[in-house]
Amino acid sequence: MDIFTKGLWLxxxxxxxxxxxxxxxxxxxxxxxxxxxxxxxxxxxIGILFLIGLILTFIPPHVIKEYLGGSNxxxxxxxxxxxxxxxxxxxxxxxxxxxxxxxxxASIVPAVAFLTTLTMVGFVTFNLERQEFGKxxxxxxxxxxxxxxxxxxxxxxxxx
Amino acid sequence: MMEKFKKNKxxxxxxxxxxxxxxxxxxxxxxxxxxxxxxxxEMLMIMPVVFLLTSLIEAWVPKKVIMExxxxxxxxxxxxxxILFGSVSAGPIYAAFPVCKTLLKKGASISNIVVILxxxxxxxxxxxxxxxxxxxxKFMATRWILTTISILIMGYIISKVVKREDIPMxxxxxxxxxxxxxxxxxxxxxxCEKLASEYFRVENKKAIVINNNIGNGVENKVQKxxxxxxxxxxxxxxxxxxxxxxxxxTIKEV
Numbered sequence: 345m346d347i348f349t350k351g352l353w354l355x356x357x358x359x360x361x362x363x364x365x366x367x368x369x370x371x372x373x374x375x376x377x378x379x380x381x382x383x384x385x386x387x388x389x390i391g392i393l394f395l396i397g398l399i400l401t402f403i404p405p406h407v408i409k410e411y412l413g414g415s416n417x418x419x420x421x422x423x424x425x426x427x428x429x430x431x432x433x434x435x436x437x438x439x440x441x442x443x444x445x446x447x448x449x450a451s452i453v454p455a456v457a458f459l460t461t462l463t464m465v466g467f468v469t470f471n472l473e474r475q476e477f478g479k480x481x482x483x484x485x486x487x488x489x490x491x492x493x494x495x496x497x498x499x500x501x502x503x504x
Numbered sequence: 505m506m507e508k509f510k511k512n513k514x515x516x517x518x519x520x521x522x523x524x525x526x527x528x529x530x531x532x533x534x535x536x537x538x539x540x541x542x543x544x545x546e547m548l549m550i551m552p553v554v555f556l557l558t559s560l561i562e563a564w565v566p567k568k569v570i571m572e573x574x575x576x577x578x579x580x581x582x583x584x585x586x587i588l589f590g591s592v593s594a595g596p597i598y599a600a601f602p603v604c605k606t607l608l609k610k611g612a613s614i615s616n617i618v619v620i621l622x623x624x625x626x627x628x629x630x631x632x633x634x635x636x637x638x639x640x641x642k643f644m645a646t647r648w649i650l651t652t653i654s655i656l657i658m659g660y661i662i663s664k665v666v667k668r669e670d671i672p673m674x675x676x677x678x679x680x681x682x683x684x685x686x687x688x689x690x691x692x693x694x695x696c697e698k699l700a701s702e703y704f705r706v707e708n709k710k711a712i713v714i715n716n717n718i719g720n721g722v723e724n725k726v727q728k729x730x731x732x733x734x735x736x737x738x739x740x741x742x743x744x745x746x747x748x749x750x751x752x753x754t755i756k757e758v
Contacts, residue, residue, distance in 0.1 A: 345549055346630045349594040352550075356557045363560055373689075374563035375555075382555050382602055387512035389598055393547060394518050397540030398525070401532050432596070434542065435631045443638035456647060459635075463625045464651075469598050471514050476601050477608075477617075480670040484662045485618055492654040500646055 388472040395468050396432050403431055405441055412442065412458055413450040424454035425493055428461030429486075430468075438462060453501035460493035543596075550595035558606045567610050567736050574612035583656055586616045590623025600624040609673060610736070615663035622655040683713045683726060689737035696729040696738060704729065711737070 345353075363371045411427055414420030433441075442455045465486050466473065474482040509516055526533040574582050593600070604617050612620075627648065635644040683703060692709035703715050703726055718726055718740070730738040 346594065348592060348628070348630060349549055349553075351592075352557070352594045353553050356553050356560065359560050360556050363563060367563075370563050371559065375559040377562055378555055378559040378602070378606075381558070381605065382551070384511075385598070385601065387515045389547060389551070391512075391515035391518040392598060393543045394522065394536070394540050396543050397536040397538070398518070398521060400539040401536040432543075435628070435634050439631075439634045439638035446639060452643070459647070460626070460651065463597070464622060466597055466625075472598060472601065476605055476672070478666070478670045478672055480666045481614070481662070484665050485621070485658070488658045488661060489622065492658060496647065496650040496654060499650055500643075504643065504646060 385472060385476065388475065392468050392472065399431055399468070400433070403427065405433065405437060408433075408458070409441060409445055412454050413445045413448065414454065417451045417453055420451070420454040421457045421494065421497060424458035425461045425465075425490060425497075428458040428493070429465035429490060431462065432466070432468060433462065451501065452504060453497045455497075456500045457493050457497035460496055461490060464489040464493060546596065550599045554595065554599045554602055558602045561603070561606050561610070565610065567734075570607060571611035574607060574616045576613040578613070578616070582613065582616045583619050583659065586619035586659075587623050587627070587652060587655070590620045590625075591627040591629060593624050594628075595624075597621065597625040608671065613663060614666055614668065614671075615659035618659040618662045619655055622658065623652075626651055626655070683718065684739045685711050685713060686737045686739065689735040691735050691737075693734060695732050695734070699729040699732060700725040 360371070408427055408431065411420065411423045414423065438459060442459055446452055446455055470482055470486060473485070477485075522533055522536070525536070572578060573585055578585075590600070593603075600621050604612075604621055607620070608614075608617050632644055632648060635647070685704075690710050692706055692711060694706045694711070696704040696711050697706050703713060703718075704711050705714050706712075726738075726740060730740055
């Protein structure tokens with residue numbers, strides 16, 4: 345557990361204890377509401393977690409590495425952005441991976457596109473986002489994130 | 505049973521893929537389950553606390569506070585708080601969904617919700633440290649600045665494109681043009697009775713709906729009562745939200 349997760353537990357935990365003392369009924373009522381909302385999401389989330397496992401089996405990190413280091417920078421950037429959108433790999437795997445290919449002399453543009461879509465665009469979470477925030481919101485946010493990820497990558501390629 | 509399947513279409517779909525894979529290539533299926541292990545652990549560490557957090561926001565943070573700090577009229581304060589809040593929070597993006605949904609319900613603007621969601625996903629302090637270590641501090645700082653700017657612009661654009669009515673809310677289960685009072689929220693203040701006495705009456709310290717048929721002319725009155733309700737307990741069903749719902753789901757008159 346990283347420090348921020350611990351912090352969140354600590355703050356929320358203390359708030360919860362205070363809340364229970366202050367007004368037990370109110371707290372439990374709110375929890376009932378939350379339970380209903382989260383219950384609707386839970387099936388989806390479990391599906392998402394197992395889908396990530398599947399995707400990682402078929403697009404493992406060493407394959408991603410090949411895409412990132414492609415010789416045609418333009419094509420490599422688009423593919424990297426797409427791969428980043430589909431996969432969800434943890435930061436402690438992603439940064440060393442990207443670091444190693446940048447050290448090898450590959451262009452940073454595909455690397456940045458990949459890193460940015462990795463977290464900002466969620467192919468696997470899209471269905472859940474649509475359910476909770478509506479089709480319009482989910483399409484707009486993921487679509488724009490994809491476009492901006494490529495813009496960020498291009499600007500970084502120019503200034504770094 | 506069918507209802508359950510329908511509700512969890514996505515999960516059923518994933519399970520089916522696993523079944524097929526298990527038959528055709530057991531090895532790959534086992535590997536996939538193993539790969540999922542890390543994410544399941546991550547989920548178990550974060551979702552209980554997110555559940556508590558949304559409950560506490562729901563129970564204690566007044567609508568007014570959210571509207572002032574994250575609402576449409578929050579000015580520059582809104583995006584700033586959103587960036588900070590998203591950055592210091594923990595967990596993957598799906599953990600942000602329930603929190604953002606609750607904030608949205610309490611009056612946060614769409615643009616600020618986009619900022620919180622995106623910052624929650626992308627800007628993580630432990631991740632930034634990792635990035636500086638494996639790439640370079642300069643790389644990390646440049647990407648951070650560019651990402652923050654992009655997120656703010658995205659929030660602005662999306663708030664222009666997506667309307668509040670596009671976002672499914674609890675109200676989707678109410679029949680069109682009818683009123684629903686969430687009893688557990690009503691504090692019996694009587695404001696609704698004062699504003700629209702033809703529709704609401706307070707009995708036994710809870711407001712009840714005495715006329716559920718909103719005509720066009722007086723609808724504003726009910727709308728006003730809904731907005732003024734300090735507990736945010738009044739819901740009005742609209743045509744748009746119910747368009748995809750079947751009748752079995754609509755709630756009977758209160």
